[in-house]
Each structure stands twice: as C-alpha cells, then as structure tokens.
Amino acid sequence: MAQVKLHGFWYSPFTLRVVLTLKLKGIPYENIEEDRFNKSPQLLEYNPVHKKTPVLVHDGKPLCESMIIVEYIDEKWPQYPLLPVDPYERAQARFWVKYADEMIPAVGALFSSSGVEERENSINKIWEHLKVVEQHCFGYEKNIFGGNTINIVDIAFGSAIKFLITIEDIIEVKILDAEKFPHLHSWFNNFKDAPVINENLPDHQKVVAFIKSLLQKSLQSS
Amino acid sequence: MADNVVLLDFWPSSYGMRVKIALEEKGITYECRQEDFQAKSSLLLEMNPIHKLIPVLIHNGKPVCESLNVIEYIDEVWNYKPSLLPSDPYKRSQARFWGDYIDKNVYSIRRKVWIGKGKEQEESKKKFIECLKTLEQELGDKPYFGGEEFGYVDVALIPFTSWFYTYEIYGKLNIEEECPKLVTWAKRCMEKESVAKSLPHPHKIYGFAKQYKQRHGLE
Numbered sequence: 001m002a003q004v005k006l007h008g009f010w011y012s013p014f015t016l017r018v019v020l021t022l023k024l025k026g027i028p029y030e031n032i033e034e035d036r037f038n039k040s041p042q043l044l045e046y047n048p049v050h051k052k053t054p055v056l057v058h059d060g061k062p063l064c065e066s067m068i069i070v071e072y073i074d075e076k077w078p079q080y081p082l083l084p085v086d087p088y089e090r091a092q093a094r095f096w097v098k099y100a101d102e103m104i105p106a107v108g109a110l111f112s113s114s115g116v117e118e119r120e121n122s123i124n125k126i127w128e129h130l131k132v133v134e135q136h137c138f139g140y141e142k143n144i145f146g147g148n149t150i151n152i153v154d155i156a157f158g159s160a161i162k163f164l165i166t167i168e169d170i171i172e173v174k175i176l177d178a179e180k181f182p183h184l185h186s187w188f189n190n191f192k193d194a195p196v197i198n199e200n201l202p203d204h205q206k207v208v209a210f211i212k213s214l215l216q217k218s219l220q221s222s
Numbered sequence: 223m224a225d226n227v228v229l230l231d232f233w234p235s236s237y238g239m240r241v242k243i244a245l246e247e248k249g250i251t252y253e254c255r256q257e258d259f260q261a262k263s264s265l266l267l268e269m270n271p272i273h274k275l276i277p278v279l280i281h282n283g284k285p286v287c288e289s290l291n292v293i294e295y296i297d298e299v300w301n302y303k304p305s306l307l308p309s310d311p312y313k314r315s316q317a318r319f320w321g322d323y324i325d326k327n328v329y330s331i332r333r334k335v336w337i338g339k340g341k342e343q344e345e346s347k348k349k350f351i352e353c354l355k356t357l358e359q360e361l362g363d364k365p366y367f368g369g370e371e372f373g374y375v376d377v378a379l380i381p382f383t384s385w386f387y388t389y390e391i392y393g394k395l396n397i398e399e400e401c402p403k404l405v406t407w408a409k410r411c412m413e414k415e416s417v418a419k420s421l422p423h424p425h426k427i428y429g430f431a432k433q434y435k436q437r438h439g440l441e
Binding site: 049058061063064065068069071072075076087088090091094095098099132136 | 272281284286288295298299314319323356
C-alpha cells in the first residue's frame with residue numbers, strides 16, 4: 001500500500017499545488033484521478049464536509065484544502081522547505097497565500113460569467129488583485145518571495161495564474177498583460193520554466209480543451 | 223528590549239476578539255486601539271494597505287494581518303505554554319481545516335441572519351444552523367475542539383457566540399435548542415479568563431447591531 005495517495009483532478013489549480021509540492025520534495029505518491037461527475041465513495045468518505053478534491057491521504061489519514069495540505073507536507077518532509085523560518089516572514093507568506101486563494105474564485109467567476117457587464121466586472125476584480133500583487137510582492141523579479149528557490153507563495157500564485165491563462169485562452173481575452181504587469185508576467189515565465197515545475201504543469205492545450213468541454217457540458221445541462 | 227505590541231481593533235468584531243483571546247492566553251501586554259470604520263486611522267491604512275481591515279497586530283512596528291494568521295504568529299513568537307496549535311502536524315492540519323471552515327461559512331452566512339429579510343434570511347438561518355451542527359459534530363464529546371486543551375479552533379469560533387443573542391433576536395432562532403452541546407462548550411470557554419475578558423456582553427453586541435441597522439435604514 002502506498003504511503004501517500006492524492007485524490008485530485010489533473011486540470012485543477014488546487015490539485016496542481018499539491019502535485020508541485022510533492023514533486024519539489026521528491027515524495028513518491030499514488031495519484032488517484034477523480035471524476036467530478038462521479039466522485040469515488042472513498043473521496044466522499046475522506047472529505048465529507050466539502051466533498052472536494054484535492055485530498056491527500058497519508059498513512060490512511062485524510063487531509064483536505066490545498067494550501068493546508070501543502071503546509072502539512074512541508075512540516076512532515078523538511079527537504080526543500082517552502083516556508084521561511086522567521087515567524088514574521090512566515091506570517092507574510094501566509095497572508096499572500098490567502099490572497100492567492102481569493103484570486104482563484106475570481107477567475108472562476110470570470111469563466112462562468114454571462115453577458116458583457118458581468119464579464120467586465122470579473123475582469124476588473126482580477127485586475128485589482130493582480131495590481132496589488134504587482135505592487136506589493138516583488139523584491140526580486142524571479143521569485144515572488146525574494147528567495148532563489150520556489151516557495152509556498154510561488155506555488156499558491158503559480159497555480160492561480162496557470163488557471164487564469166487557461167481561461168484567457170478560452171474567452172480570448174488577455175488579462176495578465178506584460179505591459180500592465182511586468183513583474184508578474186516575468187515571474188510567471190520564470191516559474192513555469194523552472195525545473196520540476198516545468199515537467200509537472202498540465203499541458204496547456206489539453207487543459208484549455210478540457211475546461212472548454214466542461215463549460216459546454218454545464219451550458220447544455222442548464 | 224521589551225516587546226511593543228499594539229492591536230488595531232473594533233470592539234464588536236469577532237476577528238478582533240480572536241486576537242485578544244490569544245494575547246490574553248499568552249499573558250502578553252498590549253495596547254488596544256479602537257478603529258472607527260467611518261474614519262479609519264492613517265496607522266491602519268499604513269499597516270494594512272491591502273484590505274484596510276482590523277484586526278492588525280503591530281509587533282515592534284511590524285504589522286501582521288488576518289486573524290487566524292495572527293494566532294499562528296503569536297503562537298510561534300511566544301512559543302511557551304499554553305500552546306494554541308497542536309504540536310503534531312496532522313492535528314495542526316485538522317485545526318487549520320476547521321479554522322478555514324469557520325471563516326468560509328460562519329462569517330458569510332451570519333450577516334444575512336441578522337441583516338437579511340424574507341427568503342434570503344430564512345435560507346441563511348437554515349445554512350447557519352447546519353454549519354453550527356457540523357461544528358457540533360466535530361466537537362463531539364470533547365471538552366474543547368482540540369481535545370482536553372483550549373486551542374486554535376476554540377479561539378476561532380468562541381467570539382461568534384457573543385453575537386448569538388443578536389442572531390436569536392433578529393433571526394428568531396433558539397441556538398441552545400438546535401445545538402445544545404455547542405452552547406455548553408461556549409459556557410465552558412467563557413469560564414476561562416482570557417475569553418471572559420475578550421468578549422463583550424451579548425447585550426452590548428445587540429445594542430451595536432440595533433444602532434447599525436437603524437443608521438443604515440435596515441430595521
């Protein structure tokens with residue numbers, strides 16, 4: 001029996017966070033692909049409160065909520081540490097992780113928005129978020145949090161931005177503009193090409209095609 | 223050098239109360255400054271430029287924002303007993319899960335319980351009780367959410383109980399009837415000095431809520 005199992009969706013930004021964390025730390029795990037339209041009884045048993053992915057199962061014990069899972073992994077497997085040591089720096093990192101978490105539903109809202117006004121409102125909300133990050137987060141251009149290695153804030157934002165560029169392709173609107181957000185744009189280019197990250201991001205075209213098909217499915221059933 | 227600790231607060235805020243409880247638990251001396259939401263201080267805007275919200279803990283001039291974040295920070299800096307978070311990583315992840323659950327559910331729903339009207343209020347009341355029942359189930363027969371010791375999840379949830387009287391009046395609810403174990407837990411927490419000192423009397427909260435509704439034409 002594998003010690004570490006991950007129940008997730010290959011296309012989900014939340015699952016991606018856990019995958020990147022496991023891969024950066026070189027932790028072997030069994031991947032269990034869930035079907036959002038037919039969730040396994042195991043998943044529902046492991047996450048009865050939210051019934052969502054990702055769920056990490058370590059030695060039979062389930063963990064839910066992507067960034068809580070990431071912190072747990074970081075505490076149990078100290079190689080390639082993702083959080084700073086200093087408590088104040090850690091508090092800053094957690095603040096930005098929460099901020100990244102607030103961005104993902106904003107991108108989701110854009111995806112499911114109907115009509116020009118709703119879409120524009122969603123885009124403006126995302127722009128506000130991106131502006132804050134652009135203004136407040138960059139000490140160095142390469143990594144958000146100023147180190148030379150990927151850290152928890154990179155993972156939190158990286159998955160959110162990956163989701164955003166997927167949606168950009170689907171709705172054919174450029175939101176993460178290189179001119180408007182030079183630091184963020186440059187950071188994401190570095191992030192997605194970094195070793196380990198590069199090999200483990202889901203293929204862009206595949207994700208775009210899949211999310212498009214999800215949208216069509218939900219339009220058909222509504 | 224002695225620590226300089228300032229808390230930017232707004233007295234009816236459950237989030238501010240969380241931080242007060244944590245500071246009291248650790249016996250930390252701090253200065254509490256009340257913010258006026260009609261006229262936020264320049265200090266608040268400087269210390270929390272992104273959200274412009276309380277609570278903000280300012281430790282030796284450096285700000286920490288987001289109440290649950292502040293609790294973890296306090297526990298890490300003043301890392302003597304009583305500990306607020308468990309030492310075991312799995313138990314810690316469970317504590318964080320429930321803190322997150324409370325933040326995602328209790329906050330957004332409760333507002334509509336005391337401010338909402340008609341169908342919206344009825345739906346929110348139903349969701350609110352469901353949420354409390356889920357928490358009650360998690361508590362089980364333990365004295366506190368973390369087990370034998372008062373901790374993170376208790377700190378995260380107990381401040382909302384100072385608002386229960388207000389929810390009951392405006393929402394026509396009887397929380398003790400719906401969630402008796404949770405109410406017993408709340409009374410147990412109130413016996414702790416750190417909690418009793420940090421939570422305003424429920425009638426005071428009701429007075430605030432009434433004034434708020436009158437001022438915004440919501441009565």
